[in-house]
Amino acid sequence: MAEGPKKEYERFNIHQRIQHVMMFTSFMVCTFTGLPIKYAYTGWGSRLAALFGGADTDLKIHLTGAAVMLASCVYHLFWLIYMLSRKKTRSWATLPGPKDFKDLADNLAYLLGLSKKQANWERYTYKEKFDYWAVFWGIFMIGGSGLMMWFPDVATKYVPRWFIDASRAAHSDEAVLAIVVIFFWHFYNVHFSPTFFPMNKLWYTGKMSRELMLHEHPAELARLEGGTVAQVDSFKVNTTALDSLDGIPGEKISHKS
């Protein structure tokens, strides 16, 4: 790999990228087949269900999406066990820690204009950790309640019927929460943010350039390169232009290492 500004660091390996693709494709399928069931009594709800072939087919597609999503969850859990069991790959970077609170305080101060320095981001920012654990919680809430509704004759072996009734409410309401968070928060962070518009290509390349690392994860970069790096304000850079390396209107980035 070339040294210098073109140097890239892998952030997501092939397993993580496949898990993410499985997750977002099934998420979209379940969103657009699930909303018509929640909003069955609206005009758009019934038309959307009709688009998927009516109530019964809509549900079948929804369950297919659910199966893929649960498969990605199982894949991820097995991968986690494998990753954590090997000394070479073991990493606890996704766990929340005291640094996240410091980062939050630093970042809020920066955003409010009280500080000129951005937080010194490590491998995962608190925003990314929030996304990760939100999916973890969501999968158990939505997947668990969904399975109970999918197989009520199995679920009633263990839980009373009123529990399944309540879980149906949890299923669709937690799903709406997930939908809103994905379409506003996650889409802002990886699509609409001026840094990444139209998208952060990391989801299929799995790699981040050294320049971007300087802006987005300076503390990690310093750790990886065994020294210190000059942090660059990520808000002052149009990084979309970095991909083509044909210069940035207005400002030049300086990087020392």
Add this chain to the structure above:
Amino acid sequence: MVWKKWLAGTALILLCMLVPKVTVLADSNVNLDELTRQRLVAAQTINQACLKCHGQKQAITGDLPGQAGYVDSAKYKASMHGNIACTSCHPNIKANVKHSAPSDRELAKQVDKSCQQCHSDIAKVYANSSHGKLFLEGKETALCSDCHGSHNILKQSDPESSVYPLNSVQTCTKCHDHKFQETYAESFHGRAVSLGSLTAATCVSCHGSHAILGADDPKSSVNKNNVAATCAQCHLKARANFAKGTEHAELKAEGPGATTYWTLKFFTWLTIITVTLLLIHIEMELWRRYQNIEKR
């Protein structure tokens, strides 16, 4: 065995294609025995005479309330009973100009007896049902025509039929409390049916139709002791846990719907708080980015 159904279906289609006369014969009177043919001809003659007046709105509703006495002849002929004589169900009509037939409920009760003459098997089941018991006591209740209609009776599988799965909930809630309709509509079954599902449960799937009994009756399909078996009609196994909950539970802070109610409240507020915080975070970022541009 899907392939068996497929094979049978293919064979049937081929048969219909090769022998088109088969379907023609089934629709005509040619193949019927002489007695039946004579009956059909007689019925046609009678019906023509009746519908001469009763098939015309102006002619019949002049001195009667609403559209009483009027029969849409096209709809009647297309109905299940279209080739049966009017007098089969209305035997007491005398052939004079102004035959004084009882109106509305009295007429419906009278016709009910006519229904039972042919549909005697159903009549026995109906007599033991909640509706039937009230009928025998001479009280107001659901008669055949209340659910099935009168001159527009169609097969259950016909989308126009009042007892077609997608129409049946409306048919029951003509009389039964609106509360049941609302709680049903909220349920997954209700949602699926409103989106056009023909497999999801309607009122009659759980409550039964002609044999319907109140939940207090030990023989009722919705009696506490039979609920599990009733659920298992579709949901495979008759688990006791199926009965530990309330169908038609209202979403209120207290009562059988309380767990669902508080779950809804929890997730509604979780969504409102989470999304508000995240949107504030996004706005702050955008504000700072804008400030940075200004300073350039």
